Every structure is written in C-alpha cells, then in structure tokens.
Amino acid sequence: MSALLKLQGVHTHIGQYHILHGVDLEVPTGQVTMLLGRNGAGKTTTLRTIMGLWAASQGTVTFDGQPIAGKPTPDIAQRGIAYVPENMGIxxxxxxxxxxxxxxxxxxxxxxxxxxxxxxxxxxxxxxxxxxxxxxxxxxxxxxxxxxxxxxxxxxRRLLLIDEPSKGLAPAIVQNLIEALRELKRTQTTVLLVEQNFAMAKALGDRVAVMDDGRVVHHGAMQALADDEDLQHRLLGLSLGAHQ
Structure with missing residues (x-):
C-alpha cells in the first residue's frame, strides 16, 4: 500500500520549546491510521505541522509525492487535505x-x-x-x-486529519461517531486520526503509530497492537482491554 502522506525526520519548535524530535510517519492511501500516545507526546503538534499551522524546522513532509513543508496552510488545504482540530473550530x-x-x-x-x-x-x-x-x-x-x-x-477530500473527536463525549455519542466514521472508512478516504479512546482506535484503525516524547516509537497494524496487552502497557501504560 503506497503512502499518501509521509513525514521523514520532522522536527518542530514552538518558541523555545523543541516539540517534535525527528518524526517518521507514513499514512497509507485509503486506510485509517491511528496516532496514539500519552498526553504531551506530540500528536497534535504533528497534525498542525502537516497543515503548516506550525512550521517544521527540519525534515520533510510529502503529500502524494510532493513536498508540502513550508507551504502556506491554504495551499496545503487546496491539495485536498482537511483538518478537524480538537477544539472543532466551529x-x-x-x-x-x-x-x-x-x-x-x-x-x-x-x-x-x-x-x-x-x-x-x-x-x-x-x-x-x-x-x-x-x-x-x-x-x-x-x-x-x-x-x-x-x-x-x-x-x-483526499486526506482527513482529525484530532481527538471523542474527547468529552458521552459513550452513546462516541458510538454514533464510530458508526459515522466507519461509513466514511468504507469510501476508502485516507484518515489520520488522533484518539485517546482506545475502543474507538481498535474499531476504526487499520494502521497505528504510537508517539512518545516527540517521536514515533512504534508503527504497525492496529489489530496487532489491540491483541498484545504487553505491548500496550509498554507503549501506552495501559491496556486496550480496560477501555472497551
């Protein structure tokens, strides 16, 4: 499966703070890639860097084989990338x-x-x-x-970037959201989804990348992570099974 989006060695500074420390990430075409990690791992910064809202200080971001790092956000959006921020932006x-x-x-x-x-x-x-x-x-x-x-x-859109859509929502609403995103998934839309609800991650994800301290420390099939409680504890400090 070819990568629609690819980050290689991406560093991002926000003021004096060095947030991303060489992120390597591939988002396959037509799949849902979950971006997981503890709070402060750099997930939101990664999405905002892809959209050009924060500038990468080093590394490359390519979309459909074309470099987009350093381009204005409207130009990036014009290529068919949409971003749903954590605060929704309504x-x-x-x-x-x-x-x-x-x-x-x-x-x-x-x-x-x-x-x-x-x-x-x-x-x-x-x-x-x-x-x-x-x-x-x-x-x-x-x-x-x-x-x-x-x-x-x-x-x-060719790519959707969605940041923690279930945050603060009641379980019944989260289930409705999962069903809607499953329908979207059936259209083969490429999605990069940051999420803390692990039942949602398991239900929707094809691939997963786990971040820690501004780096991607694990990537692979979402189902493989969902089936390996030892790996969940090591990467995330908790078990998916406890969040069904």
Missing part, C-alpha cells in the same frame, strides 16, 4: 448551513452545494440536517463534533 454565531457553506469552496450559496453529497452527509450525521438553520453555538458537544467532521467532508 463558528458559533453562524448556522449549521453557513458553517458548511464556508467549507464548500465551489459553492457561493447553499443551493449551489452538491446535493447528492449533502444527502450522504445527512445520512452520516442526522443532526446536521435536523439543526440545519440553528446557530452552531447552540448545539451539544457531540453535535458540534459531527458538524466539524461534516464540514471537513462537505467536499471530497
């Missing part, structure tokens, strides 16, 4: 419809949006349709997360 004063329209670069009005794709999104995330005209700020946390992911998918 425009609270705008309606659900207006939030989606902002992300639909080829549509000037809601009527110009791809109707077939919208219906597909409504099937994945019924709350988006139900609260179409509501201010996004009045949605629940789970509904905002659904909107954030739907907004990233309102146009076809």
């Amino acid at each position: 425009f609270s004063d705008l309606s659900v419809k207006e939030n989606l329209l902002l992300a639909a670069r080829n549509a000037g009005t809601a009527e110009q949006m791809d109707t077939q794709r919208l219906e597909w999104l409504f099937g994945l995330f019924p709350a988006v349709k139900k609260f179409w005209l509501y201010p996004a700020g009045k949605l629940s946390g789970g509904q905002k997360q659904m909107l954030a992911i739907a907004r990233a998918m309102v146009e076809p």
Whole structure:
C-alpha cells in the first residue's frame, strides 16, 4: 500500500520549546491510521505541522509525492487535505448551513452545494440536517463534533486529519461517531486520526503509530497492537482491554 502522506525526520519548535524530535510517519492511501500516545507526546503538534499551522524546522513532509513543508496552510488545504482540530473550530454565531457553506469552496450559496453529497452527509450525521438553520453555538458537544467532521467532508477530500473527536463525549455519542466514521472508512478516504479512546482506535484503525516524547516509537497494524496487552502497557501504560 503506497503512502499518501509521509513525514521523514520532522522536527518542530514552538518558541523555545523543541516539540517534535525527528518524526517518521507514513499514512497509507485509503486506510485509517491511528496516532496514539500519552498526553504531551506530540500528536497534535504533528497534525498542525502537516497543515503548516506550525512550521517544521527540519525534515520533510510529502503529500502524494510532493513536498508540502513550508507551504502556506491554504495551499496545503487546496491539495485536498482537511483538518478537524480538537477544539472543532466551529463558528458559533453562524448556522449549521453557513458553517458548511464556508467549507464548500465551489459553492457561493447553499443551493449551489452538491446535493447528492449533502444527502450522504445527512445520512452520516442526522443532526446536521435536523439543526440545519440553528446557530452552531447552540448545539451539544457531540453535535458540534459531527458538524466539524461534516464540514471537513462537505467536499471530497483526499486526506482527513482529525484530532481527538471523542474527547468529552458521552459513550452513546462516541458510538454514533464510530458508526459515522466507519461509513466514511468504507469510501476508502485516507484518515489520520488522533484518539485517546482506545475502543474507538481498535474499531476504526487499520494502521497505528504510537508517539512518545516527540517521536514515533512504534508503527504497525492496529489489530496487532489491540491483541498484545504487553505491548500496550509498554507503549501506552495501559491496556486496550480496560477501555472497551
């Protein structure tokens, strides 16, 4: 399986702090790659570096064989990469419809949006349709997360970067999110997903990379990690089995 995204020897500094210490990471085309690790391991910094929100001070980032490190974030997004940050980035004063329209670069009005794709999104995330005209700020946390992911998918994307989508959500909402992302997975969309919910990681991941202290210290099949409790304890300090 060829890598759609590849990081080699990536270092990132934020002010005086050296956060990434030579990250090597490959994200295969058409698969879901989980990026796991303890808090502070560098997972969010990795996503933000890929998107150009923080500049890599050393190393290479290539997307579909083309270098993207050092390019402006809008140029990176234009290549077909969408980013769902941990804080979701929802425009609270705008309606659900207006939030989606902002992300639909080829549509000037809601009527110009791809109707077939919208219906597909409504099937994945019924709350988006139900609260179409509501201010996004009045949605629940789970509904905002659904909107954030739907907004990233309102146009076809080649790669989705999603940062901890289940954080702070009730278990029932997390299960709904897993089902929606499973449907997305069936479309062979390439996803790099940071997640602390290990049941979600096991349910969705094809591949996994584990970070520690700004480096990738393990990579392989997600199922192999899920089946090896000793490896889970060594890499993460806990067991996936305790988080079912």
